[in-house]
Amino acid sequence: MRRVAVIGVGVTKFGKHERSSAELFAEAAREALADAEVAPGAVQALYYGNVVGGETEKQLHTGPQAASVLGIPAVPTTRFETACASSHAAFRHAVMEIAAGVSDVVLVGGAERVLNVPTPDSTAYFAYASDARWEQSVGLTFPGVFALIARAHMARHGTTEEQMAHVAVKNHRHGALNPKAQFRKEITVEQVLSSAYVADPLKLYDCCPFTDGGAAVVLASEEVARRHRRPVWVLASAAASDSMLMQDKRDLSRVPATERAAAAAYRQAGLGPRDVDVVELHDCFTIAEIVATEGLGLFEPGAGGAAAEKGLTSLGGTVPVNPSGGLKAKGHPIGATGAAQVAEIVAQLRGEAGARQVDGARIGLTHTLGGNTATVLVSLFGRE
């Protein structure tokens, strides 16, 4: 298999936009192509993530639409839908296309438009990633899914609402340093704890926002990447799945797909959790970050809450998590999130992350979760 590198990244401002998801992707892709110093005509394939376009924009076939708006309509394009992990799934398949020798330059990314519909509607569309007959039928929402995980984690490990609040406070502190973040204001533990319950025990400030935005990365074969100033190498990209239904999970305090994807990624790269300098992971809810840090092997099962409270995952901590602000503060345009996480890790490994730079970062990890923890992807990155 051939080595693959990221040679360009681009991200729109996250937040509310008045443009279509295809336009948002095109802006991010233009930035990524400029960063890569690659002409649009050199792109040989587009792997694209978009989730709820069929509902919020009444638009299917969003892959070719995005390629058309970007101005590369003849390029083979495939849209991926693995709920919130869509553009990370797209990324992994693009890596395989280059590794297999099929293409030398592939564009990956995604976009989402969701703030153009009322919150009860977007809440319903996101819940489509839960099972229709078993779960949507009783009114389970996504905050509800992670509330079930939170309650189980609290019961098994003694994790507290205050420990979860520390995740939100930390990610807002990081997001304040990120010009592209949706929320750039710091918050306090007291503000989190006094915010309204959305799905007990999760409160408003435990939840990431609805977000419009786009992200893109340019991947290249080693031969092409060698001509580039500062390639960031893809050391591993692994996927794992798990049972779709919450009722089929043996232990709600764990995410086995994270554990399996992480094990596969570490094996591919010949690395372990102690080698990782910086992490962008899927903190759609504060408890999701705690469980992910455990599943990735950064902390023992049950130790993630205390680690967050002690500041171990903060910038300056032992393993900085979500220096971008994460989904919580940077925002979560679901089809774009996986690519946006790659963009942050690439900035970190190039040493271009400015005020939120993790000093001397050499190895980075991205982790993206889809649906009821049924899809997880983990990728590892390194500089030369």
Added chain:
Amino acid sequence: MSEPATLGEFFAGAGRGTLAALRCGGCGELSLPPREFCPACGARAWQPTPLGGEGEIVSFTIIRVPPAPLAGTAPYAVAVVRLREGVSLLGRVVDIPLDRLAVGLPVRFRPLTLQGQTAIGFGPA
């Protein structure tokens, strides 16, 4: 061996107050329909097996921001309940005050009608 139940058959039974799981003739694993192959051993040797409907709450939440189709019905409780036979079901919890909900609380299955169809519910044991 009979054919495994369909999703529609499971909920038709649930609507009449009857729950039926599938037990794997290969390894004994309990599963809920629809399922072709046993996730534990790969066999396709399902035997229908009745469930008593008694269990205890494994985890629960109170939904306060509902999806659009359920506007105006919040707050409501959703729980994962581990049934005595060892298989779990997700359902609404009704007729138990929200501040009495707890992990380990015994509950009993009851059919509900939500959004025009049979849904899984639990009430006091």
